[in-house]
Amino acid sequence: MAAAGRRDAPEAPDFGILKRLARDQLIYLLEQLPGKKDLFIEADLMSPLDRIANVSILKQHEVDKLYKVETRPAPSASDQFCFLVRPRIRTMRYIADIVNADKMSGRSRKYKIIFSPQKFYACEMVLEEEGVFGDVTCDEWSFYLLPLDEDIISMELPEFFRDYFLEGDHRWINSVARALQLLNSLYGPFGRAYGIGRCAKMSYELWRDLEEESEGDGQGRKPEIGSIFLMDRDTDYVTALCSQVVYEGLVDDTFRIKCGSVDFGPDVTSSDKSIKVLLNAQDKVFSQIRNEHFSSVFGFLSQKSRNLQAQYDRRRGMDIKQMKNFVSQELKGLKQEHRLLSLHIGACESIMKKKTKQDFQEMIKAEHSLLEGFDIRESTSFIEEHIDRQVSPIESLRLMCLLSITENGLVPKDYRSLKTQYLQSYGPEHLLTFHNLKRIGLLTEQAAGETLTAVESRVSKLVTDRAAGKITDAFNSLARKSNFRAISKKLGLIPRLDGEYDLKMPRDMAYVFSGAYVPLSCKIIEQVSAARVSPRPGGSPAAHPCPVPQVLERRGWQGLEEVLRLLNGHEFSVSGSAGAGPGGAGRGCGSHSLCPAQTARRRTARPRRRSASCSPCSWGAAPSPRSRPCGSWARSEGASSSS
């Protein structure tokens, strides 16, 4: 997006290569099982698969029938079964059941499991336990990265959040490291790597470790990605907890954007069927409104419609030759634009209908008070009523978590009463949800001074225990204060207002939350890159009249030490990752003198370097407010009772 309105922005790297690589590898793997075969696909791999291949490609490689994992195959099915799955224990049991059922009935088949993105030892253990090891062959489809748009790549690992932050399982770190390796080999070497958070650090170290073995290739190539940022989700929960008010965010809230595409139902399409629409930079209407505050979208759309009308009207008074030209050259584009316009207008109507039915305005107001720390009592009773009326269970939790993080936990009395009412409204089994949220540190109870010390001393005992070395993240977050107020003050995340916040010509990124909050992760990237980030990534150049200053990128975390301390650190910053090893990773900017002069010059020449930022789930080259908008939220909610 950043490239859209700027002449000095470098071209976006061609992330399409990632798709082609994944497709080629999948085809190769399918060919390893020659002949006709039935393919079983895990439900949450379907959307990603859709983005890189289609049924005809599968058919070309002799896939006969397609099944969803968890369904029973038809009895007359083929002699070969191929399973395209995530490395999950329950999927292994499902496959084993099929194999064992076949054995019982004397049916012999060939079975192949393709794990994406990688195989886990625990899966093989289950296959062995179930007595089917050896009956099945296993392969890995190294599909680590899916480009969702020209500037957003996602790992599409829905379990990541829960596995790492709730269970403390490090199983996906290897996948992140390999994804980094892939990015580095295609678009690197990265100029500089920055990171905040324990997971970021471990991923970085493992990646360097992998990289050391394959040193040498890619040297001397022109790097297409300047710097990388690795950031743990838990450094900035607030961004994920606030209501989104830009068009793309609202579309996601209302219709759920999955893998960069959305299903618009009959009420949007004003016909009797749903349409699946890809939402990306290719959609000329969407790309112009996706990052706009919802209030400016209507005006834009009506302007656009009028222009379209005018263009259609031109054909009146045309002679035959002009008409011929018009039909052959312009009509198709106009029709396409017309289709897109009517879809997005329909979507806007749907969003408006839904949001006015709920008390969206009141909710936003409550959120803003929480962020500013005013009228806490009022917001608390708003949340209470929200719960009592059985409005969305997720929204209720979201608001409670926001209250907890901004206030360093709930007052014990409020915690108890809200929890009780929540269980009464949405079901007693949510007791488990509350425990999970507490463990993760998203929804906590303010401890009386005494108990906090008890926890801390318990934790510190664990820390000093030489053998323990590291404490779990669960303990970590228990003991951690969210420090929200201090951090937002330090970084100016809550804009001071003199007068109305101009949402159409915003001064900063806070417009994505109606001027209430600047996303922390984006702010940090802005601070580090020093080159000023445009307030509106997709906006017109007119929105920022002053040219982007030619400023050197900040070396390391210099000047941000205090913020990092409040964020509970684990930060690192390493330059010229081609040369520096993990040893260079450390506090502050100790390694910047190693930075080759050449790199520095390149930076000055291209101040608005593209930088890829990494959150556990996705990379985004532009500081989009929330690269996987509700993804991580959905997962923490999933942390409820389904374990």
Added chain:
Amino acid sequence: MSRARADEEEYWHSSKFRAFTFDDEDDELSQLKESKQAVNSLRDIVDDDDDDLERVSWSGEPVGSISWSIKETVSSSASSLEGRDSSLQKGSSSYAAFPKQVSSYSLSSLFRGRNKLPSFQSLSDALSDTGVKNYAPELRRPKAEYKDYSNDWSPKDTVRRMQRGKVCSLERFRSLQDKLVLLDEAVAGHDGNVITAVLIFLKRTLRREILFRELEVRQVALCHLIHFLKETGEQKLLLDLLRFLDRTEEVALSQYREHLNIQDVEKRREFLKGCIGLPFSAEDTSHIQDHYTLLERQIIIEANDRHLEMSGQSEIFRKYPRKASILNMPLVTTLFYSCFYHYTEAEGTFSSPTNLKKTFKIPDKQYVLTALAARAKLRAWGDVDALFTTKNWLGYTKKKAPIGFHRVVEILQRNNAPVQVLQEYVCLVEDVETRLSLATKYKCHDVVIETYKDLKDRIQLTAYKCKVERGSAEEEKINSILNNMQIRWKN
């Protein structure tokens, strides 16, 4: 003598018992000496143990068989082996390729042989002979991957190999010390997949008390084991582990979680009854108690109402057939249900709203919201009225609500309440701005007119005239107010 000594040395470098003495590193040397003596004196018994090992091994497989060796690879690590044999028979030709006689080696025969034949090859030599069979399940992979196979990898190298998805036998990590070094390396390597693999190996080769004890001081590894046990559903071992760690609350939660898997309501109720005694916090215990009581109630209500509905005698069930069963619904939904179908019942019955309110100590606010929604849905405006009417001791009536009246209006409006009903509540909204906007939105003209009159806002009132129908009572009312000379307009 010197030979015997050499034996001893070798023994100390290869025995699986080594680690037990390294457990406490404080006084390594003296302890080492002591234990060495102790073990030496026990040598005969140790040899016997080895014999035992040969017969049974850890998992009950005859040591040295092909299936044993396949099983002992890292990637394959647990007990059951059904299907292994069939896989070998019809499996790829590569299985047949490896030498049968190799399998006649067993680790314990080496142990024994060592004493009797001092010149016998070292343990690791022997292992590299048997090495080829250790990755049998992976033989379909290109041979190149095994070119660099060796058995002398340090724990660090082993972990590195595993991180890259290569096969690696863990069997040579036999002493506790070695196992723990391996585990620590895996943790330091940051790859959860490898940590879990090592834990699967440790779980299989260590007594659980010892495993638990070692994990207690290794929090990261501990998390992995707990998560692994949750995923594989080894509930019993999980509970044992949590109990060992004194995490009583987690024990309770983990047991309580099981109720989600019980579909049969009677069984679920019984199970929940058992959960009440679990070591929850006092607060949570009362939630669990409520959960049990709620389900118990729902079972009674469901049985009664189903009967009522079937018999067709009750008018309300005929008019509004139930869409779903009330079983396993949240309390508020149950309350709504009972306000809908059983509103007038005496407090004595289980299905009456007042009984539910009392039993579960439902706050006024929540009760009123739910009852309002239910009665409004039935368009029982009289009940709605009664819900907010209070009498003081002089007999005057007054309208009071534990929730804002704007909320009441909203709920009534959503249930298509007539304007007469609506405006009664709109005029009770305290905040003037809100009252005006609600009244305008829902066309409660009287309220709008009265409010502007109270505000002495002539301009707004005049402007409102065009919103009401020509010649209607409202228009007349506006006109008469505007003509009233008594009012001192502010504009």
